[in-house]
Each structure stands twice: as structure tokens, then as C-alpha cells.
Amino acid sequence: xxxxxxxxxxxxxxxxxxxxxxxxxxxxxxxxxxxxxxxxxxxxxxxxxxxxxxxxxxxxxxxxxxxxxxxxxxxxxxxxxxxxxxxxxxxxxxxxxxxxxxxxxxxxxxxxxxxxxxxxxxxxxxxxxxxxxxxxxxxxxxxxxxxxxxxxxxxxxxxxxxxxxxxxxxxxxxxxxxxxxxxxxxxxxxxxxxxxxxxxxxxxxxxxxxxxxxxxxxxxxxxxxxxxxxxxxxxxxxxxxxxxxxxxxxxxxxxxxxxxxxxxxxxxxxxxxxxxxxxxxxxxxxxxxxxxxxxxxxxxxxxxxxxx
Amino acid sequence: xxxxxxxxxxxxxxxxxxxxxxxxxxxxxxxxxxxxxxxxxxxxxxxxxxxxxxxxxxxxxxxxxxxxxxxxxxxxxxxxxxxxxxxxxxxxxxxxxxxxxxxxxxxxxxxxxxxxxxxxxxxxxxxxxxxxxxxxxxxxxxxxxxxxxxxxxxxxxxxxxxxxxxxxxxxxxxxxxxxxxx
Numbered sequence: 001x002x003x004x005x006x007x008x009x010x011x012x013x014x015x016x017x018x019x020x021x022x023x024x025x026x027x028x029x030x031x032x033x034x035x036x037x038x039x040x041x042x043x044x045x046x047x048x049x050x051x052x053x054x055x056x057x058x059x060x061x062x063x064x065x066x067x068x069x070x071x072x073x074x075x076x077x078x079x080x081x082x083x084x085x086x087x088x089x090x091x092x093x094x095x096x097x098x099x100x101x102x103x104x105x106x107x108x109x110x111x112x113x114x115x116x117x118x119x120x121x122x123x124x125x126x127x128x129x130x131x132x133x134x135x136x137x138x139x140x141x142x143x144x145x146x147x148x149x150x151x152x153x154x155x156x157x158x159x160x161x162x163x164x165x166x167x168x169x170x171x172x173x174x175x176x177x178x179x180x181x182x183x184x185x186x187x188x189x190x191x192x193x194x195x196x197x198x199x200x201x202x203x204x205x206x207x208x209x210x211x212x213x214x215x216x217x218x219x220x221x222x223x224x225x226x227x228x229x230x231x232x233x234x235x236x237x238x239x240x241x242x243x244x245x246x247x248x249x250x251x252x253x254x255x256x257x258x259x260x261x262x263x264x265x266x267x268x269x270x271x272x273x274x275x276x277x278x279x280x281x282x283x284x285x286x287x288x289x290x291x292x293x294x295x296x297x298x299x300x301x302x303x304x305x306x307x308x
Numbered sequence: 309x310x311x312x313x314x315x316x317x318x319x320x321x322x323x324x325x326x327x328x329x330x331x332x333x334x335x336x337x338x339x340x341x342x343x344x345x346x347x348x349x350x351x352x353x354x355x356x357x358x359x360x361x362x363x364x365x366x367x368x369x370x371x372x373x374x375x376x377x378x379x380x381x382x383x384x385x386x387x388x389x390x391x392x393x394x395x396x397x398x399x400x401x402x403x404x405x406x407x408x409x410x411x412x413x414x415x416x417x418x419x420x421x422x423x424x425x426x427x428x429x430x431x432x433x434x435x436x437x438x439x440x441x442x443x444x445x446x447x448x449x450x451x452x453x454x455x456x457x458x459x460x461x462x463x464x465x466x467x468x469x470x471x472x473x474x475x476x477x478x479x480x481x482x483x484x485x486x487x488x489x490x
Contacts, residue, residue: 304384
């Protein structure tokens with residue numbers, strides 16, 4: 001099969017295992033492309049893509065933009081801070097106005113969970129979710145899975161720990177869906193206040209002890225404390241959080257096993273991950289960033305590829 | 309289904325040897341020459357040529373696999389995108405004499421895409437094309453092979469099938485078959 005079962009990428013939940021494997025396989029080809037002297041292919045030269053970001057982003061927006069440019073697409077960027085959204089324009093009106101300028105695909109980040117789903121039902125373009133509130137961040141999960149697979153081979157039976165602020169993380173949810181579909185075992189770890197109440201209904205075990213989860217896992221995917229989404233205090237202080245859930249190189253070396261450390265960025269150095277751990281040989285954080293471009297190229301290529 | 313044999317095992321062996329001697333004639337000691345096999349089926353022919361050339365002349369010519377899927381001109385014109393294959397080239401083609409190798413030359417569109425893909429690895433000094441079968445009446449682009457095994461007159465309603473022992477077939481063979489219409 002060389003076609004996705006969907007014309008939008010709204011979340012990992014909607015994808016089949018075959019869809020995920022197709023994206024990862026195609027991303028392998030694009031990783032080779034972005035390591036050539038000329039890193040560009042002409043596939044999307046007749047496509048215009050709008051990157052619509054209603055929330056701040058550095059990595060994801062840059063990564064999407066690079067992916068689009070390396071596929072030869074025309075790119076327009078939009079951020080809500082300097083737009084008519086401030087004047088009261090609705091989401092559908094904003095996007096339809098952009099689409100009236102003959103835009104074929106929309107990559108959107110929005111603070112409200114479900115915003116891309118809503119958009120996909122109301123506009124004719126392909127929609128790619130670049131993060132919707134605390135819901136999903138599908139391309140991050142795909143690039144995480146791709147990076148893990150590159151390091152460990154097939155993920156069937158592999159033990160993956162997601163550590164940190166699970167409650168506010170769209171990366172955690174997308175990772176759980178993605179890794180489980182690929183046959184991995186997923187556990188989450190963090191302060192009890194940052195673990196969603198019904199997370200076990202997703203088939204995920206909860207571990208509150210950091211040392212225990214590090215002993216168990218092949219991969220530690222460490223998440224950032226999302227202070228900007230926290231309306232109340234979930235733990236006494238960052239210092240205390242760091243003491244209980246911060247990972248340093250000494251802990252990793254003391255495990256006496258191969259362990260892969262990942263982080264979707266941006267890292268709060270000294271909080272969830274110490275500098276020596278983030279820069280250690282266990283870490284594949286910069287590989288994740290490189291792979292992000294290849295995975296996003298694969299997603300855009302596969303979505304754009306179906307006959308309109 | 310009608311099936312007509314174009315070349316059998318012995319004829320293919322003779323053709324491959326001829327290719328090698330033609331290459332030796334044109335490229336001398338292969339000092340500045342590289343071979344690129346076009347994915348997916350040109351790579352099998354490439355491997356055979358590289359091995360045979362080493363047997364005959366003792367020279368191992370640098371070679372790689374080139375996939376042109378992302379450079380094709382029918383993207384978004386098919387019902388679904390083609391699956392890409394591996395590109396494996398660990399050298400630059402800048403200033404090199406490149407021999408592109410494929411099994412069948414049909415419309416010329418794959419070769420055009422391959423030349424486009426190849427440019428990502430540098431500006432070659434010269435490019436040649438080697439094909440086992442030249443379907444000479446079905447060309448869309450003005451592309452001709454420098455080395456060919458056999459020229460055949462075929463219709464769009466026919467396939468040219470190249471079978472290799474390496475793919476699990478009983479013998480190397482080239483057939484012309486009719487497309488099945490339902």
C-alpha cells in the first residue's frame with residue numbers, strides 16, 4: 001500500500017498501523033534526500049501550503065517550513081498575533097480567506113483541542129494538525145517513533161517510558177497512540193498531580209518512581225513542564241520537581257544498560273533534564289529534530305499525492 | 309495470456325558480455341566513470357554488469373542505486389503516490405562520466421526523472437544510458453539509449469517483462485506479454 005487511509009492528518013488516533021508504517025518508510029527515503037548535496041525534490045512544486053499558527057512555535061513551524069520548501073511547495077506563513085483574528089474574525093473565515101488565494105494545504109497549530117478536526121469539516125483543503133491544545137501532536141509522535149526505530153529497530157515489544165507533565169502534553173497522547181499501534185509497551189511517569197485521571201484506560205501503566213521506570217524502559221521520552229498551560233500549582237516548586245523527576249547523566253550511567261533519552265523540546269535544562277544528560281551519548285534529541293523534517297516531508301508528500 | 313520470448317538466458321548472457329566490452333571500449337580504464345542503476349529494476353542489471361566487468365577486466369567501477377520517485381512528472385496525476393525505493397549513492401557525480409542503467413526504456417519519463425534526481429549529486433561531465441530492452445515506438449520524450457540489448461516494436465497494450473534468476477525465476481528471460489483487460 002502506498003496511500004494513507006485519510007486525506008487529513010488530524011491525530012494518530014485516526015491512523016491505522018499501516019498508515020504509520022507507510023509514513024515511517026517514506027520518511028526513510030526523505031531522510032536520504034535531506035542528506036544529499038541538493039536537499040530538494042520537485043514533488044510539491046504545484047502546491048501552496050499555509051502554515052497557520054495560533055500558538056507559539058519555533059521547532060515545529062521551522063521544521064514544517066523546511067519540509068515544505070524541500071518538497072518545492074510554495075509556502076505562506078500566518079501567525080495569529082499579527083492578524084485579523086485580533087479583530088474578531090472566526091477560524092473558518094480566516095482559513096477560507098487564505099484558501100481563496102488558492103492554497104491547497106493547511107498546517108495548523110491551535111490552542112483549542114479539536115480545532116483541526118473542526119477545520120477539516122469546513123474547508124476543502126488537506127489539514128495537518130501541528131498541535132491542538134493538550135490533545136494531539138501527530139507529527140511529533142511520528143518523528144519520535146521514527147527516531148526510536150532508527151536506534152532500536154522494530155518497536156514491537158520495546159519498553160517506552162513517557163516522563164514528566166503528562167496531563168498537559170499533546171505529545172504524550174500522540175506518542176501513546178502511535179507506539180501502541182506499533183506494538184510497543186508504554187508506561188508514564190510523573191507526579192500524581194500531572195498524570196491524567198483515566199490514563200490507564202488507554203492501556204498505559206502509571207509509575208510514580210523515576211528510578212523504577214528508568215530501570216524498566218528502553219527509551220525515556222522526557223517531557224517539559226508546561227507552566228504556560230498550568231492555571232494552578234501542581235507541585236510545590238521547580239526545584240522539588242527536579243529533585244524527584246529530573247534526570248541526570250549519573251542516573252543514566254548508573255543503569256548499566258543502553259537507554260535512549262528523548263525530548264520533544266524546548267528543554268528546560270536543569271528541570272526535567274540536566275545539561276549533561278541532554279548532551280550525553282544516551283540522548284538522540286538532535287536526531288529527533290533532523291528526523292522531524294524528513295517525517296513532515298513524508299506526511300505532506302503522502303497527503304498531497306492522492307489525486308485531487 | 310499470450311507471451312512471446314524476446315531473449316533467453318544464453319542471449320542475455322551474450323548481451324551482458326557485449327555491454328561490458330562496449331563499456332571498456334568507451335571508458336578505457338573507467339578512471340572517471342560511475343554507474344547508477346535505476347530503481348527498482350535497473351539495479352539488478354547494474355549488479356550483473358558490475359560483477360561481469362570485474363570478472364572480465366578486474367576493475368570495480370563505483371556504482372549506486374538511484375530512485376527517481378520524488379522527481380516523477382506524474383505525481384498527483386495517479387490515484388495514489390508511488391512508493392519510493394532506496395537511493396544509495398556514496399559518491400558525488402560532479403565531473404564524472406555517468407552510465408545510467410535500466411532494464412526497459414519505454415516512454416522515457418523515468419529516465420528524465422532519473423536525470424533530474426541525479427543532478428542532486430553534482431553536475432556530471434557526461435551521461436550515457438544503457439538499457440536491456442528499447443521499446444522504440446512508445447517514446448514520449450526524446451531520449452535514446454547509448455547501449456541497448458535489443459530493440460522491440462511494442463504497443464501500449466503490451467508489457468515487456470524482464471525475469472531474473474535472482475528474483476526466483478527458473479532462468480533469466482525477457483518476454484512480451486499482453487496487458488490483461490477486464
